[in-house]
Amino acid sequence: MSNAVSALQGAVAPGEVTVREGGLQGMITLRGDLSHAKLKSACKAVTGAAFPAVGQATMNGDNALAWMSPDEILILVPHTDTAAAIAKIDKALKGQHYLAENLSDARALIFVEGTYSREVMAKLAPVDLHPSTFQPGDFRRTRLGQVAAAFWMKDDDTFAVICFRSVADYTFKSLAAAAKGGAVGHF
Amino acid sequence: MLTLNCPYCGVNADETDLHGEGEAHLKRHGPGSSDDEFHDYLFQRQNPKGVHFERWRHIYGCGKFFHAARCTATLQVFGTYSAQTLEPPQAIKDTITAARPGWSWGDFS
Numbered sequence: 001m002s003n004a005v006s007a008l009q010g011a012v013a014p015g016e017v018t019v020r021e022g023g024l025q026g027m028i029t030l031r032g033d034l035s036h037a038k039l040k041s042a043c044k045a046v047t048g049a050a051f052p053a054v055g056q057a058t059m060n061g062d063n064a065l066a067w068m069s070p071d072e073i074l075i076l077v078p079h080t081d082t083a084a085a086i087a088k089i090d091k092a093l094k095g096q097h098y099l100a101e102n103l104s105d106a107r108a109l110i111f112v113e114g115t116y117s118r119e120v121m122a123k124l125a126p127v128d129l130h131p132s133t134f135q136p137g138d139f140r141r142t143r144l145g146q147v148a149a150a151f152w153m154k155d156d157d158t159f160a161v162i163c164f165r166s167v168a169d170y171t172f173k174s175l176a177a178a179a180k181g182g183a184v185g186h187f
Numbered sequence: 188m189l190t191l192n193c194p195y196c197g198v199n200a201d202e203t204d205l206h207g208e209g210e211a212h213l214k215r216h217g218p219g220s221s222d223d224e225f226h227d228y229l230f231q232r233q234n235p236k237g238v239h240f241e242r243w244r245h246i247y248g249c250g251k252f253f254h255a256a257r258c259t260a261t262l263q264v265f266g267t268y269s270a271q272t273l274e275p276p277q278a279i280k281d282t283i284t285a286a287r288p289g290w291s292w293g294d295f296s
Binding site: 054055068069070072126127128140141142143148 | 195196197198199200201203204247248249250251
């Protein structure tokens with residue numbers, strides 16, 4: 001079997017705000033009834049993170065759970081653990097109406113790190129990123145420039161961005177250009 | 188610029204995050220209906236200057252359809268609500284009545 005390779009093979013655009021590809025990341029999309037106790041406990045069991053509220057992402061180290069829509073959760077686990085995590089979910093939700101699918105290699109993960117990373121994101125997304133409305137733990141699906149993306153804040157200076165693998169290059173270059181443009185000083 | 192609150196995500200979504208899906212509260216006329224009914228269902232749409240009800244889809248977000256009540260002349264948004272309904276909730280109607288007394292749209296007023 002061929003080796004898994006991430007979309008941008010760890011590309012980095014260094015600067016005051018650094019744009020860095022996150023490399024291989026296990027991503028599982030889980031669709032089903034999010035109010036179901038078994039689904040909630042299965043999510044917690046594979047990541048160790050608390051079940052997220054609407055519009056939130058919860059983290060446990062590099063594992064995370066993110067609220068994608070009223071019937072969809074994104075599960076982040078190490079790339080090598082993806083199959084085992086899906087097997088665990090399948091076992092826990094046997095007999096339920098749900099879908100758990102490995103989408104790790106369909107997507108790319110990009111980090112935006114630095115003091116004005118908030119402004120870099122705000123240049124590309126039609127989202128109010130003011131510190132009073134968007135904080136670590138908040139999760140948002142929107143567009144970046146011309147492509148669909150989702151992002152959340154890992155900490156005060158770091159955004160994690162997920163996009164489709166096919167537009168990883170566009171997203172990376174857009175973010176790098178926005179970072180190179182410097183701070184706006186709006187926030 | 189139009190900003191609508193997605194009733195599923197609770198976020199204020201910019202118009203570019205959304206996709207307009209046409210008139211809300213259409214009654215479907217399918218097999219068994221008359222040619223006139225089917226014609227109207229397919230082609231006849233309201234085009235009011237003022238209060239209007241529309242379907243929108245949070246296409247870059249949760250992907251869900253929802254309904255919005257707004258004024259086409261001023262872009263004032265009266266509210267958004269779930270698409271799983273046959274008519275606007277009373278709270279939305281009350282908001283419209285407060286802003287546009289005597290309004291009517293289709294069978295609603």
